[in-house]
Every structure is written in structure tokens, then in C-alpha cells.
Amino acid sequence: MRIQKKKVKLSCIKAAPRTPKGDHFMLDVATARARILENIPFCGQETTPLTQACGRVLAQDLPARRANPPVGVSAMDGYAARAADTNPGAVLRVVGEAPAGHPSGQTVQTGECVRIFTGSQIPDGADTIIIQENVVREGDRITLSQPGKPGQFIRARGQDFDRGDVLVRAGRRLGARDIGLAAAGGHVWLPTARRPRVGVLATGDEITLPGDPIAEDGVFNSAAFMVSAFLDQAGAEAIMLPVARDNTASLAQSLAHARQMDMLVTIGGASVGTYDLVRSALDEVGLALDFWKIAMRPGKPLLSGRLGNTPVIGLPGNPVAAFVCSVVFVVPAIQAMMGMHVSPQPQTEAAILASAVRENDERQDFLRATLCEDPQGGLPRVTPFARQDSAQLNILAQSQALVLRPPHAPAQDAGTMCHMIRLG
Ligand SMILES: Nc1nc2c(c(=O)[nH]1)N[C@H]1C(S)=C(S)[C@@H](COP(=O)(O)OP(=O)(O)OC[C@H]3O[C@@H](n4cnc5c(N)ncnc54)[C@H](O)[C@@H]3O)O[C@H]1N2
Numbered sequence: 233m234r235i236q237k238k239k240v241k242l243s244c245i246k247a248a249p250r251t252p253k254g255d256h257f258m259l260d261v262a263t264a265r266a267r268i269l270e271n272i273p274f275c276g277q278e279t280t281p282l283t284q285a286c287g288r289v290l291a292q293d294l295p296a297r298r299a300n301p302p303v304g305v306s307a308m309d310g311y312a313a314r315a316a317d318t319n320p321g322a323v324l325r326v327v328g329e330a331p332a333g334h335p336s337g338q339t340v341q342t343g344e345c346v347r348i349f350t351g352s353q354i355p356d357g358a359d360t361i362i363i364q365e366n367v368v369r370e371g372d373r374i375t376l377s378q379p380g381k382p383g384q385f386i387r388a389r390g391q392d393f394d395r396g397d398v399l400v401r402a403g404r405r406l407g408a409r410d411i412g413l414a415a416a417g418g419h420v421w422l423p424t425a426r427r428p429r430v431g432v433l434a435t436g437d438e439i440t441l442p443g444d445p446i447a448e449d450g451v452f453n454s455a456a457f458m459v460s461a462f463l464d465q466a467g468a469e470a471i472m473l474p475v476a477r478d479n480t481a482s483l484a485q486s487l488a489h490a491r492q493m494d495m496l497v498t499i500g501g502a503s504v505g506t507y508d509l510v511r512s513a514l515d516e517v518g519l520a521l522d523f524w525k526i527a528m529r530p531g532k533p534l535l536s537g538r539l540g541n542t543p544v545i546g547l548p549g550n551p552v553a554a555f556v557c558s559v560v561f562v563v564p565a566i567q568a569m570m571g572m573h574v575s576p577q578p579q580t581e582a583a584i585l586a587s588a589v590r591e592n593d594e595r596q597d598f599l600r601a602t603l604c605e606d607p608q609g610g611l612p613r614v615t616p617f618a619r620q621d622s623a624q625l626n627i628l629a630q631s632q633a634l635v636l637r638p639p640h641a642p643a644q645d646a647g648t649m650c651h652m653i654r655l656g
């Protein structure tokens with residue numbers, strides 16, 4: 233299968249949100265995610281050397297260029313013989329030797345054998361391997377103490393895979409084992425999806441680069457570093473843009489380069505304050521807005537749209553909200569852009585609540601939680617942190633899971649089941 237450049241359904245993107253319900257309307261999380269994913273174009277492919285392909289996404293099915301093993305080979309050090317000759321006590325004549333990589337070229341006749349090693353090609357006529365521990369050798373004779381069964385210790389040609397077999401499917405993010413398999417199949421260059429170039433644009437007058445002099449009320453740019461690291465980890469090439477200030481001129485200057493990116497992610501300035509200007513600045517440069525505001529905590533002022541062909545996701549400025557929205561929306565969008573299969577619903581796991589939770593309001597909650605595996609193999613137990621403020625990075629960093637709570641979920645006691653997303 234070759235990944236086709238996905239036709240973008242531009243019809244879905246209109247100059248105005250598809251939900252003309254006013255600025256108080258919040259789209260549900262599942263619909264927001266599905267709408268982001270349905271408008272993601274494939275980022276294109278390139279050829280990558282095998283040595284640099286780990287972590288990249290395969291863009292075409294990879295057929296084996298030859299069988300593995302390419303010929304029948306021995307799985308042990310010993311003697312290749314005819315099984316019919318190998319009764320215990322039988323004496324065979326050693327007529328040759330076949331080190332791995334040096335086939336003997338002989339045909340084993342009745343009463344004969346060939347000295348053989350692990351990985352050596354099986355000589356014609358032989359159909360069994362007698363391991364060397366089960367023979368006594370004197371000169372060019374061996375005396376057998378064990379019989380040999382046909383096929384014993386022989387790896388048949390193509391036992392692992394045949395020529396033309398698909399080794400790795402398009403859309404798979406390659407791990408070390410896939411690299412080994414591709415190498416075994418004779419590939420040294422792989423067709424991979426390009427790493428999507430994602431512009432990460434933090435905004436705000438208070439936002440300062442770590443290391444720079446900082447005002448008393450200044451805030452270090454944690455969110456852009458965190459989101460960029462997370463996107464790099466997911467296979468993208470995050471490009472951290474200079475921080476835009478809270479004025480339309482600065483935002484317009486930063487957004488001028490956005491169309492050269494495969495995706496633009498803004499951070500902050502997404503809410504309703506006087507200086508939350510990201511949406512209006514994006515409007516100025518021609519954003520086709522799909523939606524703004526979702527029923528999610530953290531993450532309410534999330535924005536999605538398109539600048540020309542470049543998908544734009546506007547993340548809330550609170551760093552925890554920016555990260556959780558990256559888990560639920562941005563990384564899946566990057567994965568879809570690289571041709572990976574992404575489910576419209578976030579992949580969750582069942583877990584047991586280790587502490588009680590309150591009833592929920594209209595926003596779907598993603599509670600930061602610690603996780604404890606059950607040594608008996610039952611469901612893991614999750615404990616949401618008491619403090620769920622979306623500015624608390626320390627708690628986010630200690631979290632191992634996000635516990636999902638649907639809108640209007642009733643209060644739940646400790647010991648009841650819930651669903652969670654495991655954090656890596
Ligand atoms: N009246 C209302 N106020 C707010 C609402 C609302 O619905 N009505 N929503 C709240 C929610 S929810 C969120 S989330 C925030 C998001 O606001 P913005 O996206 O406009 O973000 P900012 O105001 O720019 O920043 C919020 C907060 O995060 C800090 N920040 C911003 N960028 C970064 C960064 N790159 N690294 C670290 N920290 C960052 C910023 O200093 C603020 O403290 O709005 C609520 N308000």
C-alpha cells in the first residue's frame with residue numbers, strides 16, 4: 233500500500249465555524265478531534281537511509297527483496313547427512329566441510345556426511361543435521377549415538393519470510409525490530425513520510441526565554457519548549473518561532489511565516505481577555521476557522537482552522553492545558569499527517585479509581601493522576617491529584633496518566649472503574 237496524498241476536504245472548512253452557536257458554545261472533545269483529523273493532509277514522503285529510519289513512519293509497504301533464509305541452512309554445528317542413514321551406531325564418512333558463507337557444493341550420498349556449522353547452506357542430498365555432541369569422530373569417520381529425523385535442525389529456505397512478502401506495512405512508526413527486519417530483507421533506503429515541520433508560536437508580553445533576564449512578573453516559556461519536545465518525540469520537526477508579543481503587529485509578523493510550515497501551533501492568547509489576540513490576528517491573515525472553544529478541562533479555548541493549506545491549532549496558554557491538548561489533538565494530527573492510522577477517539581485503557589472523584593460539569597475532564605500497576609495482573613489503580621490547576625507543571629510532570637471524566641459524570645467512589653490515557 234502506498235500512502236496517497238490525502239485530498240483535503242476543503243468543503244469542511246468554512247470562513248466561519250461550522251457551529252454558528254455563538255462564542256459561548258463549546259464543541260465536544262470527540263467531535264473536535266474528528267474534525268481536526270479529517271482535515272489533515274499527508275505531508276509527503278522522502279527516502280531515508282536505514283541508519284536514520286528508526287522512529288520514522290514508513291510511507292509504502294516494504295516487500296522483502298529476498299527470502300530469509302535465502303537457502304536451507306543448518307541451525308547447529310555438526311554434520312549434514314541423509315536421515316535414512318542415521319541409526320544409532322551408524323558410521324558415516326565425512327566427505328567435505330561447509331563453513332557459513334562457503335557451501336560445500338557436494339551432494340551427500342548414502343553413507344556420507346558433510347561437516348557443517350550454524351548458518352551453513354545444507355548440501356544437496358542431506359536432509360538432517362546431527363549435532364557434533366552426538367557423534368564420535370575419528371579421522372574422516374563419525375559414529376552416531378542418536379538418530380537424525382528428516383528436517384532436524386534445518387532452517388528451510390524462506391522460513392522467516394519469502395521474497396515479496398510485505399515485511400512492514402505503510403503507516404508504521406519504525407522501531408529497532410522493524411529496522412532489523414528491513415535490513416534482513418535487503419533494504420538500505422526506506423520510503424518514509426517527511427517529518428512534518430511544525431511551527432510552535434508562543435505568545436504573550438510576559439513570556440520570556442529561559443536564561444534571559446526576566447521581569448518580576450515574567451513567565452518562562454515552558455509551554456513552547458514542552459510542546460516542541462513532545463512533537464519532536466512524536467516524529468515531527470518542531471520549529472520554535474520567536475515569541476509573539478500581545479499586539480497585532482507582532483502577531484502578524486510571526487504569522488507571516490506560518491504558511492511555510494506543515495502545521496502551525498500557537499500557544500496562549502486564545503481566550504477572551506482584551507489581550508488574547510491570537511484569534512483576531514489569525515483572522516487578519518486569512519484563517520479559515522473551523523471551531524473555537526471545546527468542552528474540555530484543561531483546554532477550553534482550543535482553536536482549529538487552516539491558513540491556506542496549513543492546519544492551525546491554537547492551544548491555550550496554561551502550560552498543562554497546552555500539553556493535554558497536544559496529547560489529545562496535536563500529536564494525533566501529526567501522526568495522521570505522517571500517514572499513521574489514528575483512531576477518531578483517543579485510545580484509553582480501563583483503570584480503577586484509587587480515590588473518589590466529584591461529579592463533573594459540562595466539560596470533559598482529563599485529570600492528572602498517578603498510576604499503580606496491580607501485581608496480581610488486574611486493572612491498574614489511578615489516583616488523581618487533589619490539585620488540578622492547569623498551570624501546575626510540577627504535578628503534570630509527576631503524572632503517569634490522564635483520567636477521563638465525561639461531561640456530567642456522576643461522583644464516583646474509590647474502587648470504581650474509569651478510563652485513562654497512559655502518559656509516556
Ligand atoms: N473570563 C474567562 N477567562 C478565562 C477563560 C474563560 O473562559 N473566560 N478561560 C480560561 C482558560 S480555561 C484558559 S486555559 C486560559 C487560556 O487563556 P489563553 O489561551 O488566552 O492564555 P494566556 O492568557 O495567554 O495565558 C494563560 C496563562 O498561561 C501562561 N502562559 C501562556 N503562554 C505560556 C508559555 N508559552 N509558557 C508558560 N506559560 C504560559 C500565562 O502567563 C498565563 O498565566 O484562559 C482562562 N481565562
Ligand code: MOO
Nearest residue numbers: 530531532553622
Ligand atoms: O483550559 Mo483551562 O486550562 O481549563 O484553565
